[in-house]
Every structure is written in structure tokens, then in C-alpha cells.
Amino acid sequence: MKKILLETEGLSKSFSSGGALQHVLKNIDLKLYEGDFTVIMGASGAGKSTLLYALSGMDTPSLGTIRFGEEVISDYSSDRLAVFRRDSCGFVFQQIYLIDGMSVMDNVLAAGLLVSRDKKALLQRAEELFQAVDIPQSAWKKFPTQLSGGEAQRVGIVRALINSPRILFADEPTGALNSKTGLDVLDTLSRFNEKGQSVVMVTHDMRSARRGNRILYLKDGSILGECDLGRYVSGDRARHEKLSSFLEEMGW
Template sequence: MNQANEKNSPLIVMKNINKYYPVGKNQLHVLKNLDLTIERGEFLMIMGKSGSGKTTLMNIFGFLDTISDGEYLFDEQDVSKLTENQKSDLRNKYLGFIFQQFFLIQSLNVRQNVELPMVYEGKRKDRERQDVAKKYLDMVGLDTKEKSKTTELSGGQQQRVAIARALVNEPLLIMADEPTGALDSETSADIMAILTGLNKEGKTIVMVTHDNDMTKYASRVIYMKDGLFLDEEAYKHA
């Protein structure tokens, strides 16, 4: 296991964070005085209707966007003090992203897509990269599709390629924004089986969903509305 995964400190601590987007002359208040701690090993789900701020929060977790004020500590480091280069390094080393639309590169075959985070990392030789990619393709049940074009795969297979790609650098945190949003319920269950398996092995997972049926897979659920966290009862009646 990754050394940083063995610490007792929380992986993520957010204190009183706000996010504003400038819209014309106004400021849109998208995240409102949020406090959140994510412990290592959690499978946290963020539920909320469209526009509630889920993706904005995920982008902040992943250093793809910044908070307007408040404090964000990732693995005890103050993210506001990191340079863009440091953030890119941390992102590539510690974070794995999975999206609703997969974002595979069509000009590359399946295995080459999975190799990409290792290419960015720039540490491994070609042969080693290929072996690692094959190992993760095997894990998601796609060992026979190594040389296929991504356009020849079903949606569920494409999402499995994206999961393999998210895993090759052995991230501390897997972030999945609506990973089953484009999939039918049976294929979604296959994807959730992979994610829950990874969580049982110790990976911390944060997943965004609209779908109440997904919450059964979570170890904790956060409910969002209009940039606020609500408790479950308040959310149901909101």
C-alpha cells in the first residue's frame, strides 16, 4: 500500500470554504461555507440535483479549480500554497479521475489510453508501462481488448478502460463524477462492483451521483442543494 495511505490523518479537510464564479457584474455563490473531512478508506457519495455544486466541489478536490476562501488541506498540505506544477504532480500521483463521458482518446488503442498517466509521469520504460496497463485491463476484465479501438467498445467497456486508466498510478483517491450516468442499470452494477471492490482493498473513493439507487454502495452520503450540505431528511423534503 502507498505510504501516504497508511497515515491516520484525514485525506481531505475543508474548512469553511466558499466558491464564487463571476457572472457579468455579479458573483454567483456556488459553494457556501462548507466544512468537510474525508477519511482514508471512505466511499463517499455526493448526491444532489443538477446545479447544486457537485462538480465544482469535485474540481476543487482535484486541484482543477480553486476555492474563493476558506481552507483546503490535502494529505495535510495547504493546497492554496502549492504551485501549478506541484498541483499537477500531486494530481498525477495521487488522484484518479473517472467521468460520465469516459474521455478516452480515440486515436489511441485501449492499452495506450491506459498507459497515458504513466506517460505523463515519465518514469517507466515502454515495456513496463505496457505490462502495468495489461495488469489493470485484466483487473477490469478487458485483457482481450488491449489492442482494440476505443470506438469499438460498448459504453460499459469504455468506462472500464477509464477505470483502468485511473488506477495505473495507484492513486490514493479515486474521484468519479457520475461514472454510471451514461450506462444502463446492469452495466452500472458491473461498474459499481469494480468500484466497491477497489474500496474494499483500501482505496478512498468520492463519487457524484444523481441516482438515489447508487447510495447503497456508499459508506457515507452527503446531500447537496444550492451549494449547501443538507442532512438526509432535509434533502428529501427540499
Template sequence: MKTQILKAVDLCKSFANNGGQNHVLDMINLEIYKGDFTVIMGSSGAGKSTLLYTLSGMDTATNGKIYYKDKELNSYAEKQMADIRAREFGFIFQQMHLISNLTLLENAAVVGYLGQKKSTKEVRERALALLTQTHVEHAKDRLPSQVSGGEAQRAAIARAMMNEPEIIFADEPTGALNKRNTEDVLDLLTELNRQGQSILMVTHDIRAAIHADRFLYLEDGKISGEMEMPPYESKDAKNREKQVDAWLSSMSW
């Protein structure tokens, strides 16, 4: 039986627009389960990133409730929410947001000092272990400007894993990468998911989406479709791509 880790109830997000309201998220109800690799898809402007940021507490909902481990996130003060984001959530973005004057090792380590009772030595050892796991340890002493986009994104994944997050939130994590680096990053995310890591990812790329096992389709601020597939296996990639493409077509993508 799956364990629910994140839940949205009647979630709404609106923005003022020329004297009116633009309802980006409209009464969304969903559950995210531990160990799942869930992907959110939809046309441009559907609210995918807004949903991701709202669920993670990086943005605030206009109405509705969000529960994390059965506790209502909406009731938390900003400092409490910041602590949860630092200690229990991991984030990967299209633009890596690495600190330009820190090495990859220092970038991976920096979040380990936030709210953690670990020594400097312990933090650096974990950061190095994660850079090794993400296959970028050879560049640990280089600055972000001295490595490829793929290496920088793998370092960003190491940073996201630093505090052993319950969920990784990924917003178009391969959007700025070439084909080879895209495959490397997706293989890495797939491997982390096989190890039990929960992942919630926004993407517009079918080749990225097929690595997930659960698919949500967002349209006009609502979840209009859902599909599940068995865990990803590379030998099934072409068939999975056909299935996802057919499903998206049925959603009028």
C-alpha cells in the same frame, strides 16, 4: 481510528453573474477519510461537481483552504498541483475522455508515463494487469469506438488506477451507461474500495449511491446533511436503497 486524507476549511466558489456573484459553494467544511467510499448528492445545480473539481484541484477555490495529507493545496504552484493530480489522484467522468486513436491498453498506460520512474515495459505490464482486474483485457487492442460504453468506462477506471492514487474522484461515472454496465462498474468500484481505495463520487442515482458508506447532501452550496452506513453488501441492496431514499426525502430531495 480513521485517517484524514483531504480536508476543506471554509471553502467557497463563486462565479460572476449579471454583475453579481453566484455563490456555488458557500463556506463548506468537510473531511474525507482514507478507505471511505463517500458520495455527494443533491438536487441539480447544487454544486456537486463544482465541489468535486475544487477538492481535486481541477478548479480553484474563491476562498477557503484545502488540505491534502495536512499540506495546503492552495499554496502549490500549478505545476506542483498538476503533478499531484497525475501521481496521487485518479479521475473517472461520465464521459470517459479516452483518447480516440489509442487502444484501451494504451489509454490505461498513458498516465503511467507522467512523472513516474517506470520503464515502458513496467508501465505496460501494470496497464495490462489493471485491464485484467477491471475485466476488459479481452479488448486491450481495440480502440474506444470499437467497445461498449461499459467496457470503455472500465478501461477509464483502469487508467484512473494506473498510478495507485490515494483518492479516486468520480463524477457521475455511470450516468451514460445502461443498467447492466452500471451494475458492473459499481461492483468494480465497490471491490476497489474493499481493497482500501478511497473514493469520492458525485451521483444523482440512488442505486449508485447505495454502494457508498458515507453520504453528504449538498444544498444551496452548503452541506446540509450527512449519513453513514456499513460497507455495501449486495444482499442488503434493497434495504439500503430504502434507507438512502428515506434520508434523501428528509433532506427535501
């Protein structure tokens, strides 16, 4: 039986806009499991990114609870949430946010040193991760502006994984990349998931969504349905057809 990693009960998020209350997330009950590659889909404005930010502690819900293990992280102070994100979460965004004035290696080590002072161990882990994402040693001393978009995003994945997070959150990680470099990034995420890394990814792209084993479809702030695709296998036509059928049923 899969182990529950994160769980929400009655998760809701509202904003005040022009004097009116906008309900972005509505009473969401959800369980996320260790080792899963969970994909969150839905039309623009459905609440996908808001849900991801709430699950990761980047935003606080208006109502409801979020449990991480035995801890209710929705009750945490902003300082304690910052520690939770630093120690337990990795983040990959559409915008990569590497620091231009630092080398590729220093960008990664800077994130690692927030948690560990063992620079030798961090350096060894960084080198192993760079090798795993096919970033050659010749690029480690380069600056982010000297990298291609795909290389920079793979460096972003290394930075996100340097502290061995329990969950990797990805928000449209291929959204700003061309088809080839986007495929490289998806392959990288799939390889880490195969090794046991839990991934939660927001995407509007069907090619990206096929990498998940579990698809959640949001509509108007609620989970309208979900689809179990099983583990990703390259070239699985039945997988594509199952996802297509599910999305059509959801009104995609």
C-alpha cells in the same frame, strides 16, 4: 480511528455572472477519510461537481483551505496542482475521454508514463488492472470506438488507477450508461474500494449512491446533512431503506 485524507475549512467558490456574484459553495468544512467510499448528492445546481473539482485540484476555491495530508493544496500554483492531480488523484467522468487514435492499452500506458518511465512495471500493472475489471486481453489492442460503453468506462477506471492514486474521483460515472453496464461499473468501483481505494463520487442516482458508506447531501452550496451507511453489502434492503429515509428528510 480513520486517517484524514483531505480536509477543507471555510471552502467557498463564487462566480461572476451578468454582473452578479453567484455563490456556488458556501463555507464548507469537511473531512474525507482514507478507505471511504464517499458519495456527494444533491439537486441539480447544488454544487456537487464544483465541490468535487475543488477537492481534486481541478478548480481553485475563492476562499478557504484544502489540506491533503500536511500540505495546503489550495495554496498551490497551477503547475504544482497539475503535479498533485497527476501523482495523487484518479478521475472517472461521465464522458470517458479516451483517445480514439490510440489502442486501449496505449491509452492507459500514456497516463502511466507521465509518472513513471518503468514501462515494464506499468505494463504489468495495466494487465493486472485490466484483469480486475474483466477487460480480456483480446480487447487491449482495440481502439476505444470498438468498445461498448461499459467496456470503455472500465478502461477509463484502469487509466485512472494506473498511477496508484490516493483518491479516485468519479463524476456521474454511470450517467451515460444503460442499467446493466452501469451496474458493471459500480461493481468495479466497489471491488477497488473493498481493497482500500478511497473513492469520492458525485451522483444523482440512488442505485449508485448505495455503494457509498458515507453520503453527503448538498443544498445551495452547503452540506445539509450526511448519512453513514456502513460498508456496501449487495441486496441489503435495510441499506436501501435507510438511504431513502435520509434523502426524503433532505428534501430529495
